[in-house]
Amino acid sequence: MEMVHTIQTRITKCLGIRYPFFQGAMAWITGWEIAAAVSNAGGLGTIASAILKPDEIVDEIRQIKQATTNPFAVNIPIRLTGSKEAVEVAIAEKVPVVVTSTGDPAIYTEKLHNAGIMVFHVAFSLEMVSRCNDAKVDAVIIMGSEAGGNLGPEELTTMVLVPQAVQKTRLPVVAAGGIGDGKGFLAALALGAEGIQMGTRILATRECTVHARYKEAVLRARDTDTTVTGRSTGLEFRVLKNSLSQKVLEMERAGKDREEIDSVSIGGLRRAAEEGDVENGSVMMGQISGMISDILTVKELFEKIMINASQRVSEISRFF
Numbered sequence: 001m002e003m004v005h006t007i008q009t010r011i012t013k014c015l016g017i018r019y020p021f022f023q024g025a026m027a028w029i030t031g032w033e034i035a036a037a038v039s040n041a042g043g044l045g046t047i048a049s050a051i052l053k054p055d056e057i058v059d060e061i062r063q064i065k066q067a068t069t070n071p072f073a074v075n076i077p078i079r080l081t082g083s084k085e086a087v088e089v090a091i092a093e094k095v096p097v098v099v100t101s102t103g104d105p106a107i108y109t110e111k112l113h114n115a116g117i118m119v120f121h122v123a124f125s126l127e128m129v130s131r132c133n134d135a136k137v138d139a140v141i142i143m144g145s146e147a148g149g150n151l152g153p154e155e156l157t158t159m160v161l162v163p164q165a166v167q168k169t170r171l172p173v174v175a176a177g178g179i180g181d182g183k184g185f186l187a188a189l190a191l192g193a194e195g196i197q198m199g200t201r202i203l204a205t206r207e208c209t210v211h212a213r214y215k216e217a218v219l220r221a222r223d224t225d226t227t228v229t230g231r232s233t234g235l236e237f238r239v240l241k242n243s244l245s246q247k248v249l250e251m252e253r254a255g256k257d258r259e260e261i262d263s264v265s266i267g268g269l270r271r272a273a274e275e276g277d278v279e280n281g282s283v284m285m286g287q288i289s290g291m292i293s294d295i296l297t298v299k300e301l302f303e304k305i306m307i308n309a310s311q312r313v314s315e316i317s318r319f320f
Contacts, residue, residue, distance in 0.1 A: 078103025124152025182308025
């Protein structure tokens with residue numbers, strides 16, 4: 001008989017989901033397919049809208065509604081020029097949750113709330129947590145610098161940022177960055193979070209439609225195999241060390257301007273995610289990649305996290 005592990009936090013209660021596990025949004029990677037798999041497995045799947053046109057977002061939303069009856073989210077980066085249109089689509093299509101990021105949460109939260117949509121915002125600093133309090137979002141996703149993809153300029157780690165954020169807000173906190181197993185989940189709870197968000201770990205699942213060579217690169221990666229580009233341009237990204245990242249870093253050290261660097265790096269994520277070019281593409285992944293050694297289904301991953309977290313609670317209790 002299958003053992004069902006359950007957990008209740010404010011995150012599971014407000015969403016009506018089994019596990020407080022969010023799937024991070026990754027452009028070119030997380031469309032409706034993986035988002036539906038995550039939602040069907042008891043978490044919150046998220047469609048990345050950053051590269052999509054309004055009609056493409058509509059199509060993604062309608063596809064996921066056909067694939068799951070559980071809650072799902074659409075991620076909308078506020079700083080992108082298409083954010084206003086994406087918000088209008090989310091409202092028109094009556095999505096349950098919008099995850100806003102890279103901008104002031106006050107811009108769209110009230111409008112989304114008035115449409116009956118929950119809003120979670122991604123924060124890289126306590127200053128942004130304060131803005132989330134003022135905007136009255138429903139939860140804050142605290143992103144540490146261990147994460148893959150876009151990072152905050154201060155590069156605060158999850159271990160440092162999450163407990164400070166918990167002290168700064170009464171909102172539910174979801175921890176993200178460097179989390180991909182039961183121990184990481186339990187650590188996030190110990191820091192005061194009520195859920196976790198995973199990107200790289202969910203990228204390396206069977207249901208994720210990213211190119212197979214991208215997944216293989218995650219499995220091969222070791223503890224020191226990622227680096228951060230964009231510190232000189234103000235657009236920091238954690239990526240795999242490869243020919244492209246080395247070239248970008250060399251250009252940054254040489255003082256090249258953002259336009260020249262962009263001419264080399266733009267399109268890199270698509271090359272990696274869709275074409276499988278993991279040497280000349282931008283292979284965004286977090287430091288947790290050094291701990292990932294297998295490709296599981298999303299359901300298997302979630303069950304494994306819960307089992308391992310429960311076991312670890314028992315092991316730790318002997319110290320007290």
